[in-house]
Amino acid sequence: MRPTVRLPPLPHRETGDGIRVRFATAVDIDRVVDLEAEAFSDAWTRSSFEQLLSDTRSLFAVACGDDGLVHGYVVAWYVADEGEIANLAVASTSRRRGIGGMLLDTALDAARTRNTASVYLEVRDSNESARSLYASRGFEQVMRRRRYYRAPTEDALVLKLDLRQPPTDAPR
Ligand SMILES: CC(C)(COP(=O)(O)OP(=O)(O)OC[C@H]1O[C@@H](n2cnc3c(N)ncnc32)[C@H](O)[C@@H]1OP(=O)(O)O)[C@@H](O)C(=O)NCCC(=O)NCCS
Structure with a gap:
């Protein structure tokens, strides 16, 4: 089993019904692969997700309930001052509960932490x-x-999305 790489901690984010974001680990891969197949006709392979576990330029995070069930995931990568949301999906039975937004916000938090200027x-x-x-x-x-x-x-x-808005009192 690959070790999961150490990244800056994720800020605490939680939906109203107690679903939280954490880094993905190897035990999540089976579930993520199932959700990927459910969400996309051109699904990523298992090995694409496995490789992310040891990639320090990437964020691979899951949204998880108290019972351990993974409801969704996000993948983003950050190079120089640009970021990309590369993958995002929520289980079809868990949509419209704020999980996708929470995962996206987590990836945007990580972009800001890395001083990213723009996310695509x-x-x-x-x-x-x-x-x-x-x-x-x-x-x-x-x-x-x-x-x-x-x-x-x-x-x-x-x-x-531009993350660096000019300060409102900047000289013109
Ligand atoms: C897109 C996706 C990730 C959204 O996840 P989600 O958990 O349902 O999203 P949220 O509940 O956080 O919704 C946040 C906002 O997104 C918008 N939204 C989400 N689903 C919507 C829908 N079916 N119709 C209209 N607006 C929608 C709304 O503005 C919503 O805010 P609101 O619920 O306050 O109105 C989910 O539908 C999904 O997994 N789709 C299949 C995979 C996919 O398309 N991924 C993106 C590839 S680019």
């Missing part, structure tokens, strides 16, 4: 729920990648 992500054009979630956190469309996704073929929207 790609989303399917038709994915209204995810687009609505990202818009609620201030992401804006910067590009469209035509026919980027397969199964089914679809455009990707590239969204960006």
Whole structure:
């Protein structure tokens, strides 16, 4: 079993019904792979998730209840002053309970901790729920990648969030 790498601690985040975010470990992989297959037609492989456990540039976190059940996960990576939300999913039976937002906010917290200037992500054009979630956190469309996704073929929207707002009293 790979050791899980040490990253700066995650700030405490919890939904109203007691679901919290923590770093993913090797014991979460089976559940994450199942959730991935449920959420995406072009699912990541098991080894993609396993490799994240030892990658210090990545955040791989899960949302977990008191009973230990994993309800969702987020993957983000950070290089220089840019971040990318690479994966985010919540179990179909656990949606609209604030878990996706909590996972996204955790990835944005980690970006701020690393002094990241901008965070990017790609989303399917038709994915209204995810687009609505990202818009609620201030992401804006910067590009469209035509026919980027397969199964089914679809455009990707590239969204960006600027984390460094100019100070309001900055000289102009
Ligand atoms: C997108 C996803 C992660 C959202 O997770 P979630 O736990 O349901 O999200 P939350 O409950 O935190 O919702 C936060 C906000 O997102 C928006 N939102 C989420 N689902 C929505 C939906 N079905 N319709 C409209 N808005 C939605 C709302 O603004 C919501 O706030 P509100 O509940 O106060 O109205 C989840 O739907 C999912 O796993 N989808 C499949 C995988 C996927 O598409 N991942 C993103 C790939 S880019």
